[in-house]
Amino acid sequence: MIRIGFMFDRDRPPSELTGYAALLESLGADDLWVVEDLGWAGAIASTAFALAATERLRVGIGIAPVALRNPALLAMELAMLERSAPGRLVAGVGHGVPEWMAQVGASTPRKLALLEETIVAVRGLLEGSPVTLHGREVTIDGVKLVHPPAAVPPIVTGVVQPKSLELSGRVADGTIIAEGHGPSAIDDARGHIERGVAAGSRPAHELIVFAFLRVDDDPAHAASVTREAIAGQAAWLGVPPSSVFGLTGPASELPARIAELEAAGASTVVLRPLGPDPDAQTRAALAAMTSRS
Template identity: 60%
Template sequence: MAQRGRLGVMYDRDLPPEGLADLARRVEELGADDLWVVEDLAWAGAVSSAAVALAATSRLRVGIGIMPAPLRNPVLLAMEIATLARAFPGRLVAGLGHGVRDWMAQVGAAPASPLSLLGETLEVTRTLLAGGTATLDGREVRVDGVRLVHPPAEPPPLVTGVLGPRSLELSGRLADGTIMAEGQGPGRIATALGHIGRGRAGHGRPHELIVFTHLFAHDDPAVVEAATAPVIAESQAFLGVPRSEVHLAAGDTATALERVGVLWEAGADTVVLRPIGPDPLSHLRPVLTAARR
C-alpha cells in the first residue's frame, strides 16, 4: 500500500446531530486523524457541528467540508471561524464551496457569478483571519474597512470543495487546499492536480488535497454489492462518469484499505471515509484499526 497520508472520517449528513459528539470521541480513540462535518441545505449547520466535535475531542483535527459561500456574509464567516480557531487552536480546517445551484436558488441566495463570489469570499475571509482590514468593492462581495477584534493567532487553513476546471484553478490560487467529492479516483485526482497546479504557479504555497470516499467494509461480496449500488449510481449521475470509474473503499477490510491507499498513491494528502449506512462504526472500526497497524 502507498505511504499513509492523513485518514479522516465524515459524520454523514443523515446521522442525527445528537450522535456527533460520541462518534467523534470514538474515531479519535480508534486513531483517526480528522473528523469532517458537512453542510447541505436543511441538514445540520457546519459551524455548530464543528464546535460540537471540537469540544468533544482533544486531538482530532475537525474539518468543515463545506460551507456554501452564498449562504454567508464573509465577515460573519470570518468571525465564526476565528472564534473556533481561538478556542481550539491548530485543530480546524474551514471549507467553502459554491453551494448546489438549485439549493441556493431555493433560498434566494444564487449569485450572478459563483466563481467571483467564492474568490472574493476567500480573499476577504483570509484578510480578516490574518488580522488585516478588509475593503473590497467586488462583483459579488462588498466590505468597507472591517477588521476583526479577535483574530486568531494562527489562522486556520481555508480550503474549497469544488469540481470544475476554473474552480479548481481558483482553489490553487487562493485556498490552502481542495476537497474532492466522493466517487473520484486516480484519473480524476490527476486532472484536478493539473488545474490546481496552474493556480498555484504564481505562489507555490503548500496545498492539501483532501479526497472524500465512501466506505463499506464487509466480507460478503453480495452484501457489498447491494449496499454500494445506490451510492455508485448517485456518483455516476453527479460526476457524469461510467460506473467503472466510480471509486470507493468497499470490500473486506484489506480491500477497503487498499482502495484508500490507491487515493494516497494518486496524490491525496488526506482521505476522508464516508461510511455507508446507519452503523458507521461497523465499517470504521476494522479499517481504522488495520490502518493503525
C-alpha cells in the same frame, strides 16, 4: 504520511456527532469532517460541538457554501472556532449545489468571483487586518475583527470544475475532491490545481479526497448497501455508477486502495461509511490501516 479521516454523514442524527468525534479520537483517526447540505445541519455548530468533544482531532468543514455565508460573519465564526481549538480547524468553502442555492434565493452567475472574493476577505479578516474589498460579489468596507485567532486556519475549497480547481490552487490552502473520484480523476484534477498553485502565492496546498467506504466480505451485500449512494453520486458527477470509485470490499484490501489515492497525490483521505453501522465500519477501517503500519 497520509492523514486518515472520517465523515459524519448528514443522515446521522445530530445527537450522535459528539460520540462519534470521541470515538474517532479514541481510535487514533486524524480528522473528522462535517457537511453542510441544505436542510440538514449547520457546519459551524457541528464543528463547534465536535471540537468541544475532543482534544486532538482535526475537524474540517466540508463545505460551507459561500452563497449562504456573508464573509464577515463567516470570518467571525471561524475566528471563534480557531481560538477555541487552535490548530484543529480546516475551513472548507465552495459554490454550493446550484439547485439548493436557487431554493433560497442565493444564486449568482458569478460563482468564481464570489468564491475567490470570499476567500480573500475571510483570510484578511482572520489575519486581524482591516479589510476593504469592493469586488464584483463581495463588499467589505473597513471591517476588522476584534478577536482574530493567533493563526489563520487553512481555508480549502470543495470544487469540481476545471476553472474552480485552478482558482482553488491559486487562492486556497487545499482542495477537497468529492466522493467517487478515483486515481485517474484525481490526477486530472491535480493538473488544474497545480496551474493555479503556480500562479498564486500560497505556501502549500493540501489535497483532501473524500471516498465512500464499505468494509464487507460479501460483494453482493456490499453492492446492495452502497447502490443508492453510488447511483446518486454518479448522477451528480455525470458518470455511470460503474465509474464511481469507492473503498468497498474486504478490510484486507483497504490499505492498498488508500495507497492508490496517496499515489495519485492525496495527502488526506476522508472515508464516508455507508450502511447502517458507521461506527463498526469506522472501527474495521482503522484496524485495517493500523495492521498495515
